Structure formats: C-alpha cells, structure tokens
Amino acid sequence: MARGRRETAFSEKEFYLDEFRGRTLAFAVYHDAVPERLRLLGEVARDLLLNDTRVIVLLGGGAARGRAGLRALDRALAASSAQPSLPFVARPLAGEDAPVLTLAAAEVDAPIAEPLLLGVWRVLRAEPLLVACCLDVGPERLVDFAQRLGARLRVHKLVVVDSDGGVQPPDAPSVLSFMDESVMEALLRRGEAESAGLGARRPLLAAIREALLAGITSVNLAPLDGVARELFTYEGSGTLFTREDYCRVAPLALDDYHEVEKLLERGQSEGYLKYRDADEIGRILISGYGATIGAHHLAGVCALQRDGYAAERAGEIVGLYTITRFKGEGVGVKLVDCMKAEARRLDLAYLFACTTQERVGQFFERQGFRRIPAGEAPAAKWRCYDPARRAAVAVYRWDC
Template identity: 25%
Template sequence: MGDEVTTPGRAHIRWFRNTAPYINLHRGKTFVLMLGGEVAQHENFANVIHDIALLKSLGVRLVLIHGSRPQIASRLETAGIQSNFYQDVRITDTDALEHVKDAAGSLRSQIEALLSMGLPNSPMQGSHMRVCSGNFVTARPTGVVDGVDFQHTGKVRRIDTEGIHRQLRDDSIVLLSPLGYSPTGEIFNLALEDIAVNCAAAICADKLILFSSEAGITNTEGDLIRQLSLGDIEQLPLANAEQGALLHTARQACLEGVPRCQIISYQDDCALLEELFTHDGSGTLVANRDYEKSRQAGIDDVGGILELIEPLEQEGILLKRSRELLETEIDLFRLLERDGRIIACAALYPFPEDHCGELACIVSHPDYRGGKRAQRLLAELEQEAINMGLKSVFVLSTQTAHWFREQGFVESSRDQLPGHKQSLYNLQRNSKVFFKTLS
C-alpha cells in the first residue's frame, strides 16, 4: 500500500529533476506565443493560460499575441453582416471594423482576467502576473490589391521594440491584439500571423510558439514529424490547410531570423510544458539550422561521453575507458549534440603509416536510437579519414557485426590490422575485425 502511494510521487519528483536543465536553459529567454481565436473557444484554454503563467514563474519573458477570427465571424453573423474575403484575407469595411474591435477587446480582457487569477488551491495561486497591452504595433493600410479595396484591413509597419523590451524588463507579460494603429489615429485589422512574425523578429525572440488543433505537423501516414528544417518544409506534402498555414508562418519567422518555431496542440493538456521541458517535446520543431549539431569533442565533453558509453561498457559491448584516457584522446571524438546534450559519439584513430584508421566507440543514446545518428557520425568520420589520405577504416566488434555489414564493412582477419593494433588485440574478447575501403 505504501509503495502505491509513494511511487507515483517519486516519479513526479524525478520528472521535475529532469526538467532542471530546461528550466536553466529557458530562464531569461524571450518567447512569443501565437494563440489563434480558436484556442480561446476550447475547453483546454484555461489550462493553456495556467501553463503560460508557469513559464512566467520560471523566468521566461513572454509576449502573447492572440487572434480573434472565429469571434469576429460570430459577431458579424449575429449582426447580419456578410464576411468578405479576397485571397483568404478579410476585407474590413467600416461596419465590420466595429465588430473587429469588439471581438479583439473582449478576448484581450478575457486573457487578462485569466492571467490575473489567484484563487487558493488553483494553479494560479500566488502568481501575481502583470499584463501590459498597448499600441506596440504601428500599421499601414493594405490598400487596393487587384482592384479590391481592403479598407480597414492593414499590415504591420513597425513594432515598438524598445517599448516591448521595457515591459519585459519590468517583469510584465506583453499581450498584443490583432489590431494596429497608424500615426493618423486609424485602427487596422491585422493578420495574427503578420504580427507574430514581425514581433518575434523585431524583438529577437528565442522562440515563436504556434498553437494548432493537432499535435504538430504530420506526414501522409498521419505520424507526427518532430523536427523540420527550412529545406524540409518546401518538399513536405501538406496534410491540411491549417498545417500549411502554420508551416508558412514558421518558415517566414525563421527566414526573418527567429532561431526556432514550435508547433504544438492547444487541445492536449500540458502540451506546452511537455514541448519545452522534455527531451523530445510534444509537437513539431521548425529550425532555421540543424536541430542536432555535429561537432568535434572538447575537454568539457569528457563527462558527457563517459555518461553515454558507461552502460555499454558495463554490458561488455565496449572496452572500458578511464576519464584520464578519454581526456588524452578527446580530440579524436566527434559528437552529435541536441540542446546541449550529447546524444551520440564516435572516434577515429588514424594509422597514417598503414593508410587506415580505426573507428571506435560508436554510440547513440538509448532515447535516440533508430534515427540514423550513428550512420551520420560514421559518414562524417569516413569523410574525415578520406581527407587525411587514408584508404580504409576498420572496426573491432563483439556484438554489432550485422550493423557494420549493413554499412559496407567486410569481415577480415586480424592479420590485416596495423602492427601496433595487433599487439594490443585482446584475445579474451575475441572481437571480429571488419574493414571498409574508402572511395
């Protein structure tokens, strides 16, 4: 009975402990969150706001940008006013503008109220969030396009970057509505995506987080795609219009210099926290550079490599390496890094006098196996060997022979090993020898 009570609690504590690196990573960073009007209509909206408040409590600087398209459509329908669009952009005439202002103002007040909650025994207890709204977005009219006058529909002209940063430094959450203001005192109805991209780029946000009705971007089989580069987006078949629009927004933001955009569900409880505080997240990451970075190892990586290879050493798959030995050989290692965490490693030991090199310690973290990361490091080290003028590479393996055969290695005798390596050969391990000719 005692175990039934304490084990779940300990599991939660371990999860919280594992989030510590991400808490430290995100503290002081600036995130822009784009919430469409559909988010406010969903039953999970209050939980989304609670998670946003938790981010704020953990030291993240937040800019929230909300849309109001469904709220505007509802008000126009009730008033008997037809919604007019051209190229999927709403035409906002004078009558419609009043309902646009009403919808935006009402939703803004709702969000401010939720962020002001402090009820006992609720997630917001003791939060004391300060929310700041204002005329941070200067707009211009869209004008006449293809003979169509968009009237009070506009585009972003300028973001008050200093004004937003001042509020963030004062520990406020900045809340932007889908409205912009002109120097002549006019109000324009703006596209949510236009504000989000321009704001995230102008304030040099670290992330732009986009909320979707689905977990993220999916492939044609319906499987979640966890990460995408800009090049991937151009070739990806679109599952539906919503995903296409979100990918377009993410791509534009990355092209404007935002390092990362993350697409997550507003329907799944805790999706925001899972995305930001777990290794794999809950949605789709779009990055303007490789999410997983390959680089040469340095002395500061010794501890991370030891942690990665220790389980395989205990199983006898790898020979044990001491910290002292690894420190002397660290320049021979190449790493694959994800969010500052080493998830794969491999080493190349050259024997230039024999025109060959040994590939060793090829390891992927258990959480990241199956993603061809070992193949990526193997290919990079093979190219490095070619650049050194080596003609072949070899490996010694006790339990992974099939994998090396799949990579083009051929079983050979230990007599083909360099003389120095033959003298160190461990007869007790009886490792198989595999060579691969480099081309």
C-alpha cells in the same frame, strides 16, 4: 565510481535549459478551451524564468479576453512548498499593475512599429515576463504577428501552441519531428500541401516559414499539453522547424563537453553504449565530433580513437549516438562519413566499431562495414575488457 555517476546524472531538461539560459523565447498561444489548462503553459514559463530565460506570451482566442486565463498562469507561477520563488518580484498577471499588454486586432495586423516595441521593452526592462493579449484575431493572424514581432526582437525561439499539434500527414504513422525551410518551401508550392493532406495548415506553415526566413533560428509547433516535452526532452511532442537544410559535423569544442557527457550517459542508461567511467568519457570528448542541425541543435556524437592501434594503423569509432528526435535524418550516416574522411586523412588502414546491439550492427553494414571475428580487432582493444561483454560484442570493419 557510483558517486561520480550520481553527480553527473543525466537530465534532458537541464540539457535544454542550458541552451535557453540568457535568451528569449516567444510563445504564440491561441486558446479557446478551458482557461485553467493554461496552467500547463505557466509551468513551462516558470521553469524558464527560474532558468534566467525571458518569456513572451502572445495569447489569442478566448484566453485573450477576461482574466481567467491570466489567473491560471498566475497560479502556475506562484511559489509553493515544492517550488522556489521566482528570482524577481512577479506582478500578478491578473492584477491592475500587470506586465500585460492588450492589443486590438488593428494593432496586431499593423507593421511592427516603435510604440509597440517601446511598450514591450518597458515591461521586459523591469522583469523577464511579458504577456500580450491579442484581441479578436484568428490563430493564423496570431502566428503571423508572433513571427513578425519575434523576428524584429530577434528572439531565440518561437513556440507555436496549436491544438492540432505538430505536422502529421494523413498517411504518416506519427508527427514529423523535424522539418527544415527547404522542405517547407517545397511543401508550400501550389497544390503540394493539399496533396499531402495538409491544406488546412497551409497558412500556419507559411507563417512559420516566414519566421525562419526573417531570422528566427528555430520554431516549435506543439499542442498545449505537449509543450514541456517539446522543449525539454529529446523525443519532443511536435515538430521542430529550422532554416538550415544541413547537418554540420565538426570536432567538439570545450563548451560542448558538458552537454555531450550527458548525452553519452543517456546512451549508456539505454544500453546502446558501453558503460564508461568519467576518464573514459573524457577520452571520447577530446577525440569527439558533434553533429549539429541548424545553429544550436546537437543531433548526435561519436569519436575516433587511435591510441593503442598505431601498429595496425586502425581507428575505432566509439560513442556513436544520435538524439531520438533526429533519428531518420541521416545524422548517424553523416557522423560515420566524417570518420571515414578523417581516417583517409590520417592514412589509416581501416576503421572498426563494436556493438552489442543488432540494429547498430545493421547500421554499420549499411555504411559498408563487414562483420569480423573479435580476434581480428587490434589486440589492445581487449586489454582489461569485460569477458562477458566481449562474448556478446560484434565487431565491424571498414577498409580505407
């Protein structure tokens, strides 16, 4: 059993790399600080390139002039004793024959046309990395160019690297982790951004909204030192923007199982979920539901299990877990609502859920569940159940 757990050790980074594999990510990076700090971006680019992900970097500010920033990227991309070589012959970005385009301000501001697209393709046809140095443009113009180019190329994701990081209104305790296009539309109405204390970021937010409307499925806004956390962890470091203003709940597909298994393992390691072996997790997967925000972002999971409860016409909600970034977005509520609807469709008498977490119990109570003695749960629930855990478990019931 322990050996199996090691083989399926949870890795948030792998979870996201799976999503990015075979796709293209574009980065808009306005950087006027010490060029060496671009090594942070180079390390992220290296991880993506090793993952068979195309990377387009649009540099503005001081980083677009001279070669110091390009050399910092080169150092991060270079192989070392601790890093494998890239799966292609990487031409040095600071060299003469480099995969680098230099664009004057007029070219950045012009409509996206065939000569630029051909120049991009000539580079990406040979290798999966392109850097474009955009001269003499401010951060808003750089992001506007990035969203126009990204939309024309239909990139999978645009990452905007900004020194101010994600969106944080003055009265908010932390950065807003998620915004959809409808929220942005309301924020960008006359005077709304200013009243929210975000007037200075209006041009940037408007460009990000245009990216979503033009077809880029998601945009991330983060500081340079937070890009890796933003792309490769559930918590993130900035703000994720998607066009869709809905959370869709649907049965898990086979292609979801691997990612959801990792997510459940995370919930177990945090103590939110009961430890289950591979077969027990498998039962959750085959009866599971996933909540997805936007086109690609898994936000939470749960399962409805009925085996052993036929006599009571009962169903148990198990494996309910939501990703940190989307807590507060109503993902858990939508999952439970789906389970309620499914219970009615199946003509069940009631649903129940078990937890050792007080906060989770309070969540179920808010959804109309009431706490009951453990002995009122179906007897089959407690067969081969750990007595110590049973003593600590609270049981909640919802009548259909």
